[in-house]
Amino acid sequence: MKTLKELEEIRKRTLETINVRKDRTGTRVVVGMATCGIAAGARPVLMSIMDEVKKNNLADVVVAQTGCIGMCRLEPIVEVYKPGEDKVTYVKVTDAKALRIINEHVMQGKIVEEYTIGAGDK
Amino acid sequence: MKELALHILDLAQNSITANADLVRISVDENLTQDTLTISIEDNGYGMDEKQVDKVKDPFVTSRTSRKVGLGIPLMLAACQRCEGDLRIESQKNVGTKLIATFKHSHIDRAPLGNMTDTMISLIIGAENINFVYIHIINQEEFCFDTREIRQALGEVVPLSEPDVLDWIKSYINEGLSNLRGGVL
Numbered sequence: 399m400k401t402l403k404e405l406e407e408i409r410k411r412t413l414e415t416i417n418v419r420k421d422r423t424g425t426r427v428v429v430g431m432a433t434c435g436i437a438a439g440a441r442p443v444l445m446s447i448m449d450e451v452k453k454n455n456l457a458d459v460v461v462a463q464t465g466c467i468g469m470c471r472l473e474p475i476v477e478v479y480k481p482g483e484d485k486v487t488y489v490k491v492t493d494a495k496a497l498r499i500i501n502e503h504v505m506q507g508k509i510v511e512e513y514t515i516g517a518g519d520k
Numbered sequence: 521m522k523e524l525a526l527h528i529l530d531l532a533q534n535s536i537t538a539n540a541d542l543v544r545i546s547v548d549e550n551l552t553q554d555t556l557t558i559s560i561e562d563n564g565y566g567m568d569e570k571q572v573d574k575v576k577d578p579f580v581t582s583r584t585s586r587k588v589g590l591g592i593p594l595m596l597a598a599c600q601r602c603e604g605d606l607r608i609e610s611q612k613n614v615g616t617k618l619i620a621t622f623k624h625s626h627i628d629r630a631p632l633g634n635m636t637d638t639m640i641s642l643i644i645g646a647e648n649i650n651f652v653y654i655h656i657i658n659q660e661e662f663c664f665d666t667r668e669i670r671q672a673l674g675e676v677v678p679l680s681e682p683d684v685l686d687w688i689k690s691y692i693n694e695g696l697s698n699l700r701g702g703v704l
Contacts, residue, residue, distance in 0.1 A: 400691040405672040408683045413676060431645060433591045436530045437521050445637050448644065452682040463645040465533070 415457055424458025425504050426479040427451075432466035438473035439492065446493035447476070450500040459504060472515065478503055487515040523633020524558060524622075527595045529641055531560050531618060534591060536646045538564025538616065543642075546654040547632065549624060556604075556624045556632075561617040567610040575608065595620055602626035636692045639664065643679050643688065653692070655699060662695035664688075 429435070429444045444463070451459050469475065472489035476499060479485050486509055488499055495513050502508045511517055521527050528545060535543045540562035548557040567575070578593040595618075596606040604621035622629050639653055643666065653664040666679060673684065 400687060400694055402668065402672045404687060405669060405684070408681070408687060409673050409677045412681050412683055431529075431533065431641065433530050433589075433594065436526050437594075441526065441529060441634075441637055441641055444641055444644070448640075448682070448685065452686075461644060463641070465537075 424456075424460065424481070426460050426462060426477075427500070427504065428462045428464050428477040428479070430465070430467060430473055430475040430477075431463040434466055434470035435473045435475065438470075438490075440474040442493045443474045443476065443491050443496045446496045447500060450497055454500070454505065456500075456504065469515075475515075480504075480507075488513045489515045521594060521598070522630060524556075524598070524630050525633035525635045525638040527591075527598060527620075528558060528560065528635070529638040530591045531595060532562075532642055532651075533645075535560065535562035535564050535616070536642075536649060538562060538566070540564035540615065540649065542650045542652070544652040544654070545639075546656070547635065548656040549658070550656075551624060551658055554624045556622040556629065558620045558622075559617060561615065563615040566612045566614050566616050568612050572608050572610050576606070592618075598622075598630060602629040635696065636689055639692055640685055640689060643685070647678060647680060655696060657699045660699055662699050664692055664695065 427447055429440055429447065431440050431444070444461070447461055451461060467475065469489070474491045476488045476491045476496065477485055478488070478499065486503065488495070488510070491499070491513065495510075498510050499513065502510050521530070532543055532545060542563050544559075544561040546559045550557070575592050576596055578590055592606070599606045599620050599622055603623040603626060607619040608616065609619070610616040635653070635655070639651065642651055650666045650670070652666070655662045669679060669684070669688065673679070677684065679685070679688070
């Protein structure tokens with residue numbers, strides 16, 4: 399049985415890591431979550447990104463959501479903003495593709511070219 | 521949309537855009553009357569009568585990036601093909617309530633789908649907004665309220681903390697599973 403008491407333990411345990419997350423100097427991963435994105439499968443993509451961020455303990459990665467950016471036929475769209483680098487837009491993302499984006503681009507800095515908007519829209 | 525939970529995720533975003541700080545989502549499954557009723561209620565900007573009449577038209581949207589808005593028309597179509605309807609009640613500066621009804625056993629009714637992931641997505645997407653999710657099956661009720669969680673967490677720890685999200689996930693899964701008699 400899940401109880402509110404467990405939340406108090408989580409609070410005590412996480413107080414220290416929170417400051418890292420608050421700095422927000424790290425990478426931002428943004429998922430398009432408008433009608434088009436949701437219908438195309440953005441929710442499982444968002445869930446798999448969250449799981450991967452947690453699994454690898456990526457405290458400086460912020461996962462955010464945005465609305466429709468006007469390219470509905472390419473949804474689900476994921477944008478990666480690394481500090482000091484150009485934004486990278488990934489299109490037609492699936493949960494499996496999202497795992498590679500987190501592992502290779504966010505963690506190792508290697509852009510997954512074949513999933514980017516330049517390569518994906520062919 | 522493959523799941524009704526995805527419609528809920530989509531339509532609750534309208535509430536967030538309307539600057540609501542409290543969004544109440546309720547799913548009421550009445551198997552005796554064979555009805556499924558989903559309501560989404562917010563305390564956002566609201567709309568006047570004229571706007572309410574127009575939002576069911578797919579060529580009306582408040583966004584500026586495109587000229588179509590499909591969230592409400594898609595939900596309306598989903599209701600209508602299951603002998604149901606979509607009602608919108610709204611008052612300027614008070615809020616908006618959407619009530620979607622379905623015949624529960626209708627062959628064309630999409631499954632409710634994963635409400636846990638829908639709630640988690642909403643919570644991550646709108647850090648400052650409170651959500652209440654009530655699920656009723658034949659008068660048995662499960663209630664989830666982010667205000668209670670915030671209270672237990674204190675002011676510093678956000679809901680988007682991975683450990684907190686995990687807790688919420690298990691809490692909702694457990695609550696829904698209990699409602700369904702141990703089956704998720």
